[in-house]
Amino acid sequence: MPRDARYDILFEPIRIGPVTAKNRFFQVPHCNGMGHARPQGHAAMRGIKAEGGWAVVSTEEVEIHPSSDVAPYVEGRLWDDLDIPALALMTQAIHRHGALAAVELVHAGMNASNLYSREVPMAPSPIANPASYVPIQARGMGKSDIRDFRRWHRSAALRARRAGFDIVYVYAGHSLSLPMHFLQSRYNQRTDEYGGSLVNRVRLLRELIEDTKDAVGGDCAVALRFAVEEHLGTEGIQHDGEARDIVEMLAELPDLWDVNVSDWANDSKTSRFAQEGYQEDFIRFVKTVTTKPVVGVGRFTSPDTMVSQIRRGVLDFIGAARPSIADPFLPRKIEAGDADDIRECIGCNICVSGDYTMTPIRCTQNPTMGEEWRKGWHPENVPPRTGDDTFLIVGAGPTGLECARLLGRRGYTVHIAEALESLGGRVTQESALPGLAAWARVRDYRVNQLKRMHNVEILRGSRVTGNDIIEFGAKRVVLATGARWRKDGVGRANTRPITGFDMGSVLTPEDVIEGRTCKGPVVVFDDDHYYLGAVLAEKLQCAGTSTILVTPGDKVSAWTVNTLEQPAIHRRLVELGVQVILNQNVVAFDGSRVALACVYTGQESALPAASIVTVTSRLPNDALYEDLSGRPDALAAAGIVSVTSIGDCLAPGTIAAAVYAGHRYAREFALEHGDEVAFRRELPTIG
Ligand SMILES: Cc1cc2nc3c(=O)[nH]c(=O)nc-3n(C[C@H](O)[C@H](O)[C@H](O)COP(=O)(O)O)c2cc1C
Numbered sequence: 001m002p003r004d005a006r007y008d009i010l011f012e013p014i015r016i017g018p019v020t021a022k023n024r025f026f027q028v029p030h031c032n033g034m035g036h037a038r039p040q041g042h043a044a045m046r047g048i049k050a051e052g053g054w055a056v057v058s059t060e061e062v063e064i065h066p067s068s069d070v071a072p073y074v075e076g077r078l079w080d081d082l083d084i085p086a087l088a089l090m091t092q093a094i095h096r097h098g099a100l101a102a103v104e105l106v107h108a109g110m111n112a113s114n115l116y117s118r119e120v121p122m123a124p125s126p127i128a129n130p131a132s133y134v135p136i137q138a139r140g141m142g143k144s145d146i147r148d149f150r151r152w153h154r155s156a157a158l159r160a161r162r163a164g165f166d167i168v169y170v171y172a173g174h175s176l177s178l179p180m181h182f183l184q185s186r187y188n189q190r191t192d193e194y195g196g197s198l199v200n201r202v203r204l205l206r207e208l209i210e211d212t213k214d215a216v217g218g219d220c221a222v223a224l225r226f227a228v229e230e231h232l233g234t235e236g237i238q239h240d241g242e243a244r245d246i247v248e249m250l251a252e253l254p255d256l257w258d259v260n261v262s263d264w265a266n267d268s269k270t271s272r273f274a275q276e277g278y279q280e281d282f283i284r285f286v287k288t289v290t291t292k293p294v295v296g297v298g299r300f301t302s303p304d305t306m307v308s309q310i311r312r313g314v315l316d317f318i319g320a321a322r323p324s325i326a327d328p329f330l331p332r333k334i335e336a337g338d339a340d341d342i343r344e345c346i347g348c349n350i351c352v353s354g355d356y357t358m359t360p361i362r363c364t365q366n367p368t369m370g371e372e373w374r375k376g377w378h379p380e381n382v383p384p385r386t387g388d389d390t391f392l393i394v395g396a397g398p399t400g401l402e403c404a405r406l407l408g409r410r411g412y413t414v415h416i417a418e419a420l421e422s423l424g425g426r427v428t429q430e431s432a433l434p435g436l437a438a439w440a441r442v443r444d445y446r447v448n449q450l451k452r453m454h455n456v457e458i459l460r461g462s463r464v465t466g467n468d469i470i471e472f473g474a475k476r477v478v479l480a481t482g483a484r485w486r487k488d489g490v491g492r493a494n495t496r497p498i499t500g501f502d503m504g505s506v507l508t509p510e511d512v513i514e515g516r517t518c519k520g521p522v523v524v525f526d527d528d529h530y531y532l533g534a535v536l537a538e539k540l541q542c543a544g545t546s547t548i549l550v551t552p553g554d555k556v557s558a559w560t561v562n563t564l565e566q567p568a569i570h571r572r573l574v575e576l577g578v579q580v581i582l583n584q585n586v587v588a589f590d591g592s593r594v595a596l597a598c599v600y601t602g603q604e605s606a607l608p609a610a611s612i613v614t615v616t617s618r619l620p621n622d623a624l625y626e627d628l629s630g631r632p633d634a635l636a637a638a639g640i641v642s643v644t645s646i647g648d649c650l651a652p653g654t655i656a657a658a659v660y661a662g663h664r665y666a667r668e669f670a671l672e673h674g675d676e677v678a679f680r681r682e683l684p685t686i687g
């Protein structure tokens with residue numbers, strides 16, 4: 001299909017200093033849990049982005065010196081020449097597809113705990129790292145430290161050029177870098193020419209940009225990533241205050257402005273807390289101050305929104321981290337007139353959890369993310385079918401839909417039977433909850449693809465039995481029947497059913513989602529620790545039921561630290577008037593009171609409650625598997641060669657894990673790994 005002419009503007013080349021980007025799609029820096037430790041995986045992932053049409057593909061934070069060691073987090077490194085080959089792999093992979101490679105040089109200052117290098121952290125003034133409880137403080141930098149830092153930065157820029165980068169970033173963003181700490185009056189309490197007035201606080205940033213231009217500016221563009229708003233009122237940098245003054249002071253100095261909001265949680269806001277384009281109000285002034293090209297972000301997945309950003313003079317480049325993760329081929333799809341095929345980011349931040357857990361990046365929408373090298377998975381090219389296998393998939397939730405999509409793309413004949421009339425399983429259910437509407441994109445993308453496949457049949461309203469499956473006679477049976485929440489309270493804190501949880505006034509999450517009402521006060525017992533407990537508390541409270549969230553965790557939705565949402569979730573509950581009780585286990589319920597036990601002391605107390613919603617753990621819907629696996633002769637007689645249980649019905653997990661399970665089956669069902677590791681590994685060199 002030819003490209004929609006409305007989108008032509010997105011494909012205009014744009015000059016950035018001495019280099020030219022072939023279009024306006026700019027993959028801004030994003031970490032990925034591979035970094036310096038898994039350079040081949042990292043290079044392959046960035047290469048796919050370039051192949052997908054991004055004009056600029058950036059690294060993540062790249063540490064410039066051992067005193068900027070953010071271990072245990074795995075970012076890029078350019079400490080010395082030994083780090084050049086790993087990054088050269090990446091620039092080669094990017095250049096192969098005609099894109100520009102950008103490197104984000106970072107000195108994290110006090111945010112680098114230097115746990116690996118054991119260097120002493122540095123800051124404008126002596127201070128403890130506000131972002132962690134690591135019991136090490138940063139020392140205030142003397143003049144010679146500033147000279148050292150400038151030299152390290154310059155050397156790293158020279159190394160970056162040798163590694164093949166076309167754009168070199170100076171980074172003053174996210175409150176995670178020394179140049180930004182110098183800008184922030186709350187961290188910079190110096191009395192010399194680098195502290196006090198704004199002109200003084202900007203001095204180091206100006207010098208770094210000048211140094212970088214002087215070192216590599218003839219060949220490489222020099223970009224500045226700058227956070228124009230911290231959402232801290234007068235305590236922080238404000239877009240209509242000092243940020244504007246700073247942009248005015250440095251307006252024409254960098255070759256490109258990459259502007260966003262800080263901190264990282266404000267920048268990478270999830271769909272639960274912000275809509276597409278949420279940064280516009282804060283960044284739009286920048287283009288009125290500088291003539292240099294401006295890149296900005298805001299979970300852009302709609303080409304119409306992108307065009308609007310450019311036509312209205314907000315941005316020159318469409319910056320994207322998450323949209324490029326969910327769909328590395330987003331630009332190519334728009335270019336080819338296939339915008340309907342874009343796999344839109346759902347804004348869940350599972351990708352961020354890779355960084356937080358120091359493991360290769362993963363994505364709910366794009367199961368190939370992070371697997372490009374180690375499994376050889378490509379997001380668009382799939383191996384064609386190798387035999388005449390036919391498939392019956394039972395269950396059209398995220399696992400079943402993805403499995404059907406990929407098997408269908410491979411050319412197999414697929415039937416997918418869903419008990420309900422609606423498709424999507426848990427994502428359809430959960431997307432009806434407050435703030436989770438975008439999660440329906442997991443279903444919509446796949447159903448949209450399946451509708452066009454003549455080799456895939458969707459059977460709605462088909463609740464099948466073991467006998468039905470045997471009679472159907474597909475060669476391979478895939479069970480993707482999902483899971484259900486337990487009602488008995490068994491989870492992490494309680495390994496045995498909780499006394500009183502068999503009463504009618506105890507509800508499961510499904511009950512609440514299906515609209516069952518309950519009397520208040522209601523206790524939401526969250527022993528799951530991800531998003532659902534707090535989302536249900538929000539729903540109930542908003543419906544006028546007085547709600548108390550009780551958790552054995554030391555935080556509300558404790559795991560959402562890994563998706564950058566935890567503080568926002570707690571804040572929202574407090575603002576809605578939900579009472580929050582931490583560090584307490586629920587041990588009994590008598591219909592009018594809940595017995596709580598302190599997780600540290602075991603001391604019990606009573607809490608008045610008329611009903612309970614129990615969000616503890618799930619049970620796999622494995623009855624079909626139990627039935628079929630006990631009848632090998634009947635299966636063989638029907639010509640069924642395999643019955644495989646995948647996704648939540650094997651072991652309940654995240655939606656990302658469910659999609660991955662469906663994808664993996666569709667690629668690997670015929671592979672025999674035996675005892676071998678199922679993916680390639682990058683091993684340390686000995687010697
Ligand atoms: C997984 C992930 C890792 C990120 N790592 C970095 C990083 O290393 N350096 C940086 O400046 N920004 C980083 N960011 C922030 C993004 O560059 C971007 O500003 C933000 O996610 C908003 O853009 P988006 O809505 O297109 O994702 C990261 C974002 C994500 C989602």
Ligand code: SF4
Nearest residue numbers: 345346348349351363
């Ligand atoms: S993990 Fe979620 S937020 Fe991250 S890119 Fe994928 S869909 Fe978007």
